[in-house]
Amino acid sequence: xxxxxPVGHGLAAPNAAVGMSQAPxxxxxxxxxxxLLLELTYRCPLHCVFCYNPxxxxxTGPELGTEDWIRVLRQARALGAVQLGLSxxxxxxxxxxxxxxxxxxxxGYYINLITSGIGMTEARIRSLKAAGLDHxxxxxxxxxxxxxxxxxxxxxxxxxxxxxALIRQHDxxxxxxxxxxxLNIDHVGEILEMAEAMGAQYVELAxxxxxxxxxxxxxxxxxxxxxxxxxEATTRRFRERVGNRMQIYFVVPDYFETRPKACMSxxxxxxxxxxxxxxxxxxxxxxxxxGLQLPNVRDSDIRAIWYDSPAFNRFRxxxxxKEPCRSxxxxxxxxxxxxxxxxxLTGDADNADPVCDLSPHHHRVxxxxxxxxxxxxxxxxGVREQALVFRDHRISIAVVPGDPVRRR
Amino acid sequence: xxxxxxxxxxxxxxxxxxQWEPAQEAHVLLYPEGMVRLNSSAGAILSRCDxxxxxxxxxxxxxxxxxxxxxxxxxxxxxxxxxDKHWLELRE
Numbered sequence: 414x415x416x417x418x419p420v421g422h423g424l425a426a427p428n429a430a431v432g433m434s435q436a437p438x439x440x441x442x443x444x445x446x447x448x449l450l451l452e453l454t455y456r457c458p459l460h461c462v463f464c465y466n467p468x469x470x471x472x473t474g475p476e477l478g479t480e481d482w483i484r485v486l487r488q489a490r491a492l493g494a495v496q497l498g499l500s501x502x503x504x505x506x507x508x509x510x511x512x513x514x515x516x517x518x519x520x521g522y523y524i525n526l527i528t529s530g531i532g533m534t535e536a537r538i539r540s541l542k543a544a545g546l547d548h549x550x551x552x553x554x555x556x557x558x559x560x561x562x563x564x565x566x567x568x569x570x571x572x573x574x575x576x577x578a579l580i581r582q583h584d585x586x587x588x589x590x591x592x593x594x595x596l597n598i599d600h601v602g603e604i605l606e607m608a609e610a611m612g613a614q615y616v617e618l619a620x621x622x623x624x625x626x627x628x629x630x631x632x633x634x635x636x637x638x639x640x641x642x643x644x645e646a647t648t649r650r651f652r653e654r655v656g657n658r659m660q661i662y663f664v665v666p667d668y669f670e671t672r673p674k675a676c677m678s679x680x681x682x683x684x685x686x687x688x689x690x691x692x693x694x695x696x697x698x699x700x701x702x703x704g705l706q707l708p709n710v711r712d713s714d715i716r717a718i719w720y721d722s723p724a725f726n727r728f729r730x731x732x733x734x735k736e737p738c739r740s741x742x743x744x745x746x747x748x749x750x751x752x753x754x755x756x757x758l759t760g761d762a763d764n765a766d767p768v769c770d771l772s773p774h775h776h777r778v779x780x781x782x783x784x785x786x787x788x789x790x791x792x793x794x795g796v797r798e799q800a801l802v803f804r805d806h807r808i809s810i811a812v813v814p815g816d817p818v819r820r821r
Numbered sequence: 822x823x824x825x826x827x828x829x830x831x832x833x834x835x836x837x838x839x840q841w842e843p844a845q846e847a848h849v850l851l852y853p854e855g856m857v858r859l860n861s862s863a864g865a866i867l868s869r870c871d872x873x874x875x876x877x878x879x880x881x882x883x884x885x886x887x888x889x890x891x892x893x894x895x896x897x898x899x900x901x902x903x904x905d906k907h908w909l910e911l912r913e
Binding site: 548588614657 | 836838840842843844845849851852853854855856907
């Protein structure tokens with residue numbers, strides 16, 4: 414917004430800074446953890462092939478108890494945390510979700526429940542409302558029952574549709590989230606029509622980010638450039654038709670970009686995640702980063718974790734950067750991109766995110782896209798070299814802890 | 822912009838929440854997975870949009886509070902922008 418007109422003495426031009434990245438940011442004085450995400454459990458009835466949870470989730474420690482979560486809420490709120498995500502796994506799998514929500518509401522958080530909808534009932538949605546839940550983000554895997562159920566390896570489409578109706582009946586803002594990839598991206602038009610029919614106010618079309626289980630399945634999930642361009646054109650046309658009645662976010666898959674995303678607005682800037690076992694995370698996928706001694710809320714308070722722990726200071730400021738980031742004028746805008754992607758694709762978390770075409774490793778991204786195009790063509794001919802890996806407790810048990818299951 | 826009548830009663834839009842955040846020393850608007858941080862003027866205007874007071878009441882109150890005249894144009898322009906961004910809605 415312009416804010417060009419001064420309003421006179423003592424009342425400056427009304428202005429607003431949009432977004433979560435407005436806190437002053439420097440290594441010496443980081444701002445507060447404005448966005449707190451509690452991954453309440455890794456338990457989940459779905460088996461999604463694109464899940465970003467760590468592949469070794471079954472080898473992590475026991476879940477925090479109710480009183481631990483409430484302590485975390487209180488400590489983080491005192492530092493200034495205000496947006497709260499309750500996620501997982503499936504957060505509805507926790508039977509203490511209601512008291513956690515009630516406490517968070519009393520503390521003044523805006524509370525987002527990020528759910529597959531499995532486990533939601535009329536009684537539960539009513540008691541969550543009474544406890545002060547502000548918003549429910551409901552995930553769908555596709556607009557068709559067949560593909561939704563295949564991708565999550567469950568029969569859940571009708572159930573999710575019922576939950577969407579409950580969300581509307583109980584007067585929550587309706588946010589649908591659909592993770593896009595090669596197998597469903599051609600259905601974007603139908604997905605948007607489904608969202609419109611359900612009365613969604615916000616729709617997130619989030620192309621898969623390749624971490625965790627999605628990383629394992631990358632070559633099945635990366636769309637082709639032609640698919641992506643068609644989906645973007647369809648989304649554009651839909652936007653023109655519905656206007657601002659529906660807000661549609663289209664998150665492009667960064668493998669097709671030439672500049673990296675400003676991941677987390679820089680690690681240690683605004684985002685604090687807490688894993689089910691109490692591990693504190695500067696980003697959702699940070700467990701994979703080698704040598705990062707992640708603190709745990711069982712041992713430290715949130716203030717010490719956020720301001721003092723080596724893990725949260727590791728990627729603050731610019732001292733850690735290598736070339737080409739170190740001398741790049743764009744480093745203040747994208748912070749070198751995603752640390753986890755740098756590690757997965759180059760073996761060194763301090764490197765530039767190879768999505769950037771200034772990175773000497775950019776070819777690893779373009780080669781992955783080219784391989785995916787070939788695999789897509791082969792699959793169309795009925796050849797499938799490798800099966801999709803569904804997120805599964807038994808498979809996860811077999812993964813060596815800390816090993817992100819690196820491939821090429 | 823200026824065609825918003827002074828008799829309308831702007832209110833924080835459904836699904837939005839306005840609150841004062843001491844850690845940011847600012848009013849913020851909260852909505853699903855997002856936040857708008859407001860400067861003091863925007864905060865002063867939006868915190869008066871309660872769906873009860875009319876736009877004219879709000880301007881009068883601001884002019885009295887800040888001891889200035891002639892705020893109607895700027896306040897109306899900001900209200901129009903906030904309506905466009907769905908931060909506010911109008912109650913009759």
